[in-house]
Structure formats: C-alpha cells, structure tokens
Amino acid sequence: MRADPNLYDYWPYTDRPKIVWPGGKKLAFWIAPNVEYYEFEPPVNPSRPGWPRPTPDVVGYSQRDWGNRVGHWRLMELLDKYDMRGSVSLNVAMCDHCPEIIEACVERNWEFFSHGVYNTRYSYGMDERQERAVLEDSIRTVERATGQRIRGYLAPALTHTERTLDLIAEYDFWYTCDLFQDDQPQPLKTRSGKLVSMPYSLEVNDVIAYGALAMDPWRYADVLKRHFDQLLAEGEETGTVMCIPLHAYLVSQPHRIRPFEEAIRHVASFRDDVWITTAAEIAGFFREHCWDASLADIRRRGLERPGTGFQAEAG
C-alpha cells in the first residue's frame, strides 16, 4: 500500500498555460447523468455490501428503478429544452435491462462512458483478468448497443484497484472521472496511453448535495449557480471545467426537478462564454491542444516526479 498514488504531479492552480476552449469559450460545461442498475440480489463483495440493508433492499432498489422508469425521462426532457447533451455514466448492463433509455440517448447524440457493469459489482479484490473482462465488456456492450466506442471511465461506485487507471489507459480510454484534485484536466501518469483526469465532481454531485450535505432543492440550485459563476470568472484567466453529475432517482424527484431547472437556465444564459459539450469532446480537445503544454509546464517548474501510478513512491 502506498501513501501517494503518484497518478499525477503536483501542479498549483496559478500561472498555468492558458486554456481557451473552442470558440474562445472560458468554461467547458458538461452534464453526467448516471444511468445505473443496482441489482436486486447482488453477489457479496467481501469489502463492501451491495446494499446497506439485507437484500432485497426494496426501498433502495425501487427508488433506483423509479429513476429509470420515471426520472430519466423527466431529466432528458429538461436537457432537451436547453439543448444540452448528456455524457452518460453508464452501468453497461443497462443496455440489456433497459434499451429504451439507451436508444433515446443515442437519438440525442449523447455520449456514453463506462461506469462498470452494475453499480453493485465493485472493483475491490478483482485480479487483472477480471478487471480486463469488465473493461472489454464495457467497450463491446456499448459499441454493440450504440455504435460508440467509449472513451471515458468512472469506476462503479468509485471502487478501484491500483491497476485500474493503467488498464483503462491501455484500452485507449481518453479520460477518467475518478479523480477530484482539480477544476482543470491534467495528464495522468499511466504506463501507456494518454489518459486525462477529467473534472467530474463530488461536491456538486446530486448524491452528495442532497444526501451527505442535506441540501434542499433550492439550495442545491443556488450552490450550482455559485459554483458556475466562480469557475466562469476564473475561466477568463485559463479555461476551467464544470461538471454536474446527476442521478435521475434523486434530481428528477418531483420536489427537485423544477428548482434544478433554474440552475440549468442560469448556465444556458451564459452560452456565449460557455462551451456546453460532452466529456469526450473536452478530453479530445485537451489531448490535442493542451496535453503537451501541461506536461511542459509541470517540467519547467521542476514539479515532475519519476515513475507512474503506484509504481514509484513520490517525494
């Protein structure tokens, strides 16, 4: 076990090379609807139970199913109204369980990235062969259902092993949403590939906001607006990224969706300065236009440390 994963180098949020997003935009904004399947009776992972209560946890299970039957459609309609595309954080088994959602997202040219097979199958304890099987399943399943080659990853239920990021880089993923150290993308130190750390967010994630932080619907909208205003102002100096990670079983609840719409309306009203896009488009742009300059800046400042993730202890 290591004290420091050495997945990226320390890089202070000041005097970085300026990022200007396409069209001269200051802030790249993306929305990540998590389209998930939590199994009714998941197998046991020794490190973590599938549900907080004994299975079947009918309250927890049915609320998530409500998210797919009712909530997703409400959220999609809202995003349609503001001409915003989602980047779907997908438990890929949803392609089998609920192809209707997948088809509706494809029709809208939404992006898909892998969020594992099920949200009740954790990476803890997997060997390399098993982790590869999950990644290959993800790529194959989404390609078959949508024609898209997935380029992003968010580990199911945010569970990792030391090799997860090396493996996704090897499979030519462009970005990971698993790391939260920054409001700008950064190159990651994987053994191969060109993997970008994509700002996702826990703090403005609806799970954390409504749950751990106990925000009411209006406060969440207010927090999102403040978050957006600050990152937009900073984007003047160098382009920032804001993501709103969502779960239809939470945000689409009848008491929440309209207050949430106010935040989306706020974002949409700044379209001239904001690149409303998908994670893959941000990652693609960053890899092409900002990757080398970022590494060069880290090197110039003497902040580059040897080794790759989990391979060499830093400092």
Added chain:
Amino acid sequence: MALPDDYLSYLKRRRGQDHDLYSHALAKDRAPKRLPDGAKVAVSFIVPLEFFMLNPSGKPFRHPGAMQTPYPDLRHYTTRDYGNRVGAFRLLKVFRDVGVKATFAVNGALLARVPPLIAAIRAEGHEIAAHGWDTDSIHWSGLDPAIEKTYVARTREAFAREGLDPRVWMSPARQQSSHTLEFIREAGFDVCLDWEVDAVPIAARTPAGEVRLFPVLNELDDRLILTVKNHSEDEWRDQILEAAEMMRAEHSKTGAQAFGLTLTPYVAGLPFRICALREIVEGLARGCLVAPAGTVAALL
C-alpha cells in the same frame, strides 16, 4: 459487579482546574486588554495544510478528512489534495484582494510536496505555523513519549530544511497528549492553536517554559459547519460575522478579545464557497484587526 471504590474518590476536586497547565482565572476578572489603533477584536484565519495519505493507520482515531473507503480510496485522497492544489490558491487570492495576512498551519510532511504553495504563502507575507508531521501522526496519551518527541523533532527539522523557523504550533487533529505542550515548547514553539480556553490568548506552563494558548473557535470550524452540520454558506458567513459583532459590542465591558477560525482549503476553497468566503474576509477586515495568530498572541 460494582466499580472499584476509588471510582468515587476525587483527588483533584478543588477550586480551579484539575490540571496544572494554566491558572484558574475568569475572563470577567481580567484587566481589559487593548489592541493597537483602538481595535476591539482581533481575528486570525487559520488555514490547515495537511497531507492525507492513501494508507493511514487510522490510529488512535481517523483524522478528520482521512480516507474512508477501502484502499485505494482515490476519491478522498484527491478531494483532500484539491485543497492544496486549487483551494489554497483561492484563499490566497481572497486574502490578497482584501489585504489581510493569515496563518497557514502546515504538516511537516507536506512542505516538500507542495513547494510552489509554500513559496506563494511566504512571498505574500503570511505566517507559517507547524501543524505536526502528518495526519497519521496524532499526539495522544497512549503514545510512547519518545515517539511523540520524534514527531515534534522531525517536524521542526522539516521546517528548518526550508529555512523556516515557526513559533506557532497546531497539533494534527488538534489532539494532544499530556506531554505535547512541553515537547513543543522544548522544540521552540511558544504559541499553540489547539486550546480554546479563553477569549484572549492565555499562558500555559510547562517544564520547558510558557506556551501561549491562542483560542481557535471550534464552533466556527468551517469543516464542521459546512460538511458536518451542513449549514449553508450564508449561515457560515453570518455566524462568523455575528461572533465578531458580538465581541465588538462587548468591548467596553471586556476589553479587546480575539479568536481564530479555520479555513480548510478543501472545504472553504471550493468554487461555490468563494463568494461567501470573500464576504467573511471583507466583513472581518472592516471591523477587526485581522492578523496572524503569532502576531495577535504577541499583542494581547
């Protein structure tokens, strides 16, 4: 089975404290203190800069903010790291814009990991305090005193290597053993941020000399207010400004008072909190003497 008889014997039951670290003295009996330029209240911003390792032992308890999910908990590692990469620079900018100096309490183990941050803090004239070695080196009564001394010594050495000679100390998790004050005083620290004893800094006695206890208000801790009690940003701001306003209103009766409040970079430095943070710093700077803890401890 009953408890042993001595469970009902009270050896230190007496007027004043049940320890000898400082004297019993009530705030109301104190001669009023004065601050320069007629300032009524002194405030210090305490910014903890901490290293949260991916593999903490969690002993004797898990440091607030430490890893929570099974290894490798990249989620909490990176959210804490956000404070040192991004959040701390937002705090610095607000301090710069308003023109105030703060106290940055730094884990010894972090110094070599974030040189540009340390350089920025020094260049802008803020105070640097020692915040122990790291978040997994907690001072507590079950710790062998010889080991505790090494925690203090390696922290002192790490600062010395950077050409820094801090006098102000904050323990990891603000947890102490019964030896901590003595050991830090031996190592040249004479102001401590762990104790909220009074409304002004007070002196603690140790065999190695005196340590000034600078009051950092636990109830105004940003991490507690915002992430444990889940108050809103506006409520966070209002409580802090109310504290300062109340102390100002008391001035004619009590004389000058002081308090410290923590601004945790991975909490206060998040984008959606900067607007309230700015209002807090501006609001306090308008009506109070805002200065580093070491400075305030020397003034009062």
